[in-house]
Amino acid sequence: MSGLTHWDVVIVGGGPGGATLAALLARAGWSVAVLEKETFPRYHIGESLIPEVLDVLDESGALSAVDRAGFLRKEGGVFRWGANPEPWTFHFDEARERYRFTYAYQVVRSTFDQILLDHARASGAQVFHQVTAREFFEFLLPGTDQVGGRVLATGSDGEPIEFTARLVVDCSGQAGWLSSRFRLRKYDPFLRNVALFTYFRDATRLEGRDANAIFCEATDRGWFWNIPLHDGTNSVGLVTKAELCPKAGDRTEFYNAALQSSVYTRQMLAKATCVAEQRCIADYSYRPRRLVGPGYLLTGDAGNFIDPIWSTGIMLATTGARLAARAIGESFRSGTNAALLEYETSLQQIVGRYRHFIYFFYHTNASPSNYFWKAYSMVTGAADARDAFIRLVSGRLGV
Ligand SMILES: Cc1cc2nc3c(=O)[nH]c(=O)nc-3n(C[C@H](O)[C@H](O)[C@H](O)COP(=O)(O)OP(=O)(O)OC[C@H]3O[C@@H](n4cnc5c(N)ncnc54)[C@H](O)[C@@H]3O)c2cc1C
Structure with missing residues (x-):
């Protein structure tokens, strides 16, 4: 000391x-x-x-x-979100200003x-x-x-x-x-969400310059993030409304059902292995x-x-x-x-x-x-x- x-x-x-x-x-x-x-x-x-x-x-x-x-x-992100059924992409270097990063x-x-x-x-x-x-x-x-x-x-x-x-x-x-x-x-009355997340090995990644992008996909139970990491795993989390999220014992089932209801995240994880226990955090x-x-x-x-x-x-x-x-x-x-x-x-x-x-x-x-x-x-x-x-x-x- x-x-x-x-x-x-x-x-x-x-x-x-x-x-x-x-x-x-x-x-x-x-x-x-x-x-x-x-x-x-x-x-x-x-x-x-x-x-x-x-x-x-x-x-x-x-x-x-x-x-x-x-x-x-x-370099950017890929989102399946909103009325567009196809994923849409953005890259940070599209900015008109000449930013250093x-x-x-x-x-x-x-x-x-x-x-x-x-x-x-x-x-x-x-x-x-x-x-x-x-x-x-x-x-x-x-x-x-x-x-x-x-x-x-x-x-x-x-x-x-x-x-x-x-x-x-x-x-x-x-x-x-x-x-x-x-x-x-003061808690926000609208953004009362809960996140369930874990890690997968050998997930299929996006291609080309989007291989390291964050991928986010909306489903009818919430939205998934899918973040590739340099240790060979992908961080995959579901953000859902607090009132939809079940109590502790049933959360894995809920997460897996949401995964099945996704289109792209499910495909990216089809050959992947889950390598960590699932965690839950209230992200109100x-x-x-x-x-x-x-x-x-x-x-x-x-x-x-x-x-x-x-x-x-x-x-x-x-x-x-x-x-x-x-x-x-x-x-x-x-x-x-x-x-x-x-x-x-x-x-x-x-x-x-x-x-x-x-x-x-x-x-x-x-x-x-x-x-x-x-x-x-x-x-x-x-x-x-x-x-x-x-x-x-x-x-x-x-x-
Ligand atoms: C589900 C979820 C997903 C997220 N995804 C992203 C993302 O993709 N990108 C992003 O930028 N952000 C993300 N965030 C937010 C991000 O994690 C936080 O904004 C970030 O960690 C905030 O940094 P901080 O230094 O304020 O707090 P923290 O990183 O939480 O650090 C606080 C530190 O304080 C210490 N501490 C706490 N109490 C005490 C005490 N009494 N005495 C001494 N030490 C104490 C803790 O041990 C901890 O190390 C996510 C958050 C959630 C919940």
């Missing part, structure tokens, strides 16, 4: 949001501690990245290590998250594994009128540990450390009552979660980390909270636009061009409807 107990920033959670924020702040010269309750590598769902993530990781300095990991390069990766999260957290440590952050944040208290920073945060945590053997900071950032993901403490979470979408309070700030899934249909989770967590890092630096320099409040407004605008698009996508059984036109009504500066859609699904809303 480090001798330092007072930090500029204490971050709770070492996932992509926390690790990216830690790297950005440490590289800017601030003292940073990351408290992570697990030992890495640890399993996590959420394997498909979109290009904007690469921009943020380039800025945090983590991208070269991610590039070297051997993850499959994802017009691809992303399909990542094994245990490896990816470890790379990001190792990079945070190499950037100067202190990372404490098997330390679980329990209590939070605000306090007046000595000699100032500024409020800081105190975290009471426990180590692996249950011993109490205390950390104090000018600001505590909750990056605890869906666990929602501060959200549950302060009752900040939610938003926070606030992202910033006295002595604390929330980012990543700790604040917002929106349905995984457009693979926006890690983009929002890392984009949130980038916005938070800028705001925290500005707030420390100015001695005011103005930048933190701007962070909240900016991030909520971005999340709000994706939520709005996802509502439309779920509720409109239309041709792909309707989805492109919807994107065009929401994305400023796009050359045309398809360009707007490509920008949106690449995570490019201009922050």
Whole structure:
């Protein structure tokens, strides 16, 4: 354990949001501690990245290590969704703007998250594994009128540990450390979904440049994602409405029946072997009552979660980390909270636009061009409807 107990920033959670924020702040010269309750590598769902993530990781300095990991390069997506009976395809490099990254990766999260957290440590952050944040208290920073945060945590053997900071950032993901403490979470009344997922070996993959694309297929019981991974497996998940999902013992049967009702996913898995137990996670979408309070700030899934249909989770967590890092630096320099409040407004605008698009996508059984036109009504500066859609699904809303 480090001798330092007072930090500029204490971050709770070492996932992509926390690790990216830690790297950005440490590289800017601030003292940073990351408290992570697990030992890495640890399993996590959420394997498909979109290009904007690469921009943020380039800025945090983590991208070269991610590039070297051997993850499959994802150039776009293939969707069987809406009124069109045939799958339709898009590629990130269709964007009219000359972006540096017009691809992303399909990542094994245990490896990816470890790379990001190792990079945070190499950037100067202190990372404490098997330390679980329990209590939070605000306090007046000595000699100032500024409020800081105190975290009471426990180590692996249950011993109490205390950390104090000018600001505590909750990056605890869906666990929602501060959200549950302060009752900040508001669940979305429409996007109340559940995901059932597992892994297959020897699945038939798409061809040509779409071999590494994400494939999503709507069925009458929900929709499937099918994500090829570099370890030879495919992550295949069913997202269904909470009220349709049966209780624990009957879920495999439900998943298999949904698979049989699919057209393409079933064919792609016809010769494949299931190689992992099935997992289930409630992926109810939610938003926070606030992202910033006295002595604390929330980012990543700790604040917002929106349905995984457009693979926006890690983009929002890392984009949130980038916005938070800028705001925290500005707030420390100015001695005011103005930048933190701007962070909240900016991030909520971005999340709000994706939520709005996802509502439309779920509720409109239309041709792909309707989805492109919807994107065009929401994305400023796009050359045309398809360009707007490509920008949106690449995570490019201009922050
Ligand atoms: C079914 C499903 C499919 C998804 N698919 C995708 C996808 O394809 N692409 C995509 O981009 N996103 C996807 N996501 C979302 C993505 O997984 C998350 O958005 C992303 O992991 C958020 O990162 P984070 O750092 O905010 O939180 P997390 O990655 O969850 O990290 C939080 C960390 O905090 C730690 N922690 C929690 N509580 C405490 C505590 N009290 N003290 C200390 N540590 C603590 C946890 O151990 C964890 O390591 C999916 C999500 C779901 C549910």
